[in-house]
Amino acid sequence: MSRVTKFAARDPGAMARMAGFMAHLRQNGFRLGVGEAETALSALTHINAAHPDDARLALKTVCAGCAEDAAAFNTLFDSFWMNEGRVRTRVMPGTTMQSRPNLRSSMESQAQSGSAGQTHSPDSGEGEAEADGSGRLIATTISNLMKKDLRDVVSPQDIAQAEQLAARLGAALRDRRSRRRRAASKGNQIDFRRVIRRSLATGGEPITLPRRTRPDRPVNIVALCDVSGSMTVYARVFLAFLAGLMRADPNTDAYIFHTRLVRITQALRDADAMRALNRLTLLSDGFGGGSRIGAALDQFARSYARKSVNGRSVVLILSDGYDTDPASDLGAAMQRLKKRGCRIIWLNPMKSWRDYAPVAGAMAAALPYLDHFAAAGSLDDLARLEPELTRL
């Protein structure tokens, strides 16, 4: 095992290394607390910890919490323990936190210096604000390989505003087919547990009959946002809206698409709005590039939708419908998606234009599958949707 990382002599020992590894995982988006570190250490006592492959499997079991974590774990393990990481990844407690490019800072001043994006920005990365100066965006069929720093596109204030709006919209989209029952004075079913309790007072004579009913339940919203070149001007609004939606309701799911489809749910749900945007920036290769709506939706319908979209879902598509793929692709993808039993709402910023007609081939192909087709270009437009969504 010559590849095993050699730690410096001043390194304080195995416990600190584990703590360092936990910090390393945390920095890479794992949600781990002190409890996990403890479990990890005790797990290592039950195996042959000197054997790297055993240790890898054991730590994976303890530290990974979902499929994405499990997939990323091996690389992270190698980068820390097997000498494959960059120097930066060997985090030992005791190094000053501020000296590193910090992805977790909640301090605005620091986050805005632009240094957080430097490992990914295509220029020299001197840490100046020009780091994303290449944001001149034109509609194109090729993917834009530049990183777009989304902190320029959305501000935390927007998110706070959108959050309130999203909470209202979420409440407007209610589902009336819950199966769990709650106590209610005018319910349609008798709550036996409480009948017995009450009847004790009257010597076993059930005089009052408490009732239960099925409450309305929120649906789960899945939002797909087009961030291709033609949509750049609206991206600010829509991304803030998505972030708001994610924070207002834990049942929602968000994706962005341009030439590919990217899931951004985890990133947007970060408790720190600034950090959420940072994480989003890391995910947004190709922001403002070409648009392949058909392909992206098809990918969605085949992969994520099979898990998360059901009869209780509302799929929100935020796009202008300008697609470089053949319109038939989009039609097929929409049909596939619709078959999952969900309701589909398409919000098109162009629809609010005078004399707009959905003539773009893709838009026309998608129309038959939509439950609602509305205009939305700003947060106000979105707010105006509330009564219409209630009727759905």
Added chain:
Amino acid sequence: MTWDALKTDMAAHGYVASDDLAMALHIALSLGRPLLLEGAAGVGKTEVARVLADLRSTNLIRLQCYEGLDASHSIYEWNYQRQLLAIRASAEDGSTGRAVEQRIFSDEFLLERPLLQAIRQDTPPVLLIDEIDRADEEFEAYLLEILSEFQITVPELGTIKARSIPIVILTANGTRDLSDALRRRCLYAHVDYPDRETELQILRARCPEIEDRLAHQIIGFVQSLRGEELEKTPGIAEMLDFAAALMGLGIADLTDDPTVLQATLTTLLKTRTDRDNIAPEVAQRLAGQAA
């Protein structure tokens, strides 16, 4: 016991586990923590619990989750009819209110549901909480106390502590995201479709009398079928059904008879679109590759 010993033991009981899974089980058993298994339908998540119960020769207590599952179906419920009768009876022989209350809220009137049953066993059972993601979030909250403290609080009786700590296996298909609180209390393993070698071992373990050539063909065929675009990817159970069907029909070679092959595909393809997608020519091509 080391994790590879566990792996061999499970193999002896007819379950071929991947390294990931064997290690996860080993850690979960040594630490006494619940294990969350996630993966597509039909990769053998539920089977893990059954084999584990076999291996330890204990009971398997299974809680199948569904939407709307609540405490009265999963933890405990009072026997209302008997309670009502008891109240009436005691009213006639004139016992005091307090005595009646003590009596009707006692063990005698408590109906055990799977979770309560699991923590009141004398020997640690295997508790399988199947398809936890089908239940709603409220139900996850019920589980938190049970999974971390192994105790259940019944307001009328007080807290019931576990007599023995059950081995808890939770399974999920990824229908929805589970809450962080629940994930944090569990160890985690992702179960994938097995690779060619592992699946061959599974087939041999389950159908020992199968001929080598046919076994290779079946696995090759099913593995390449999983690569096709299907609505429902066939799992391990489907593969075993397929093998059983072929053996029952006395087929020695997949490429022999296209009509029979097409007919036996019913065991693998469970929707109409999938049937249409895998036309006889496609099936023949896949079978040809496998042979």
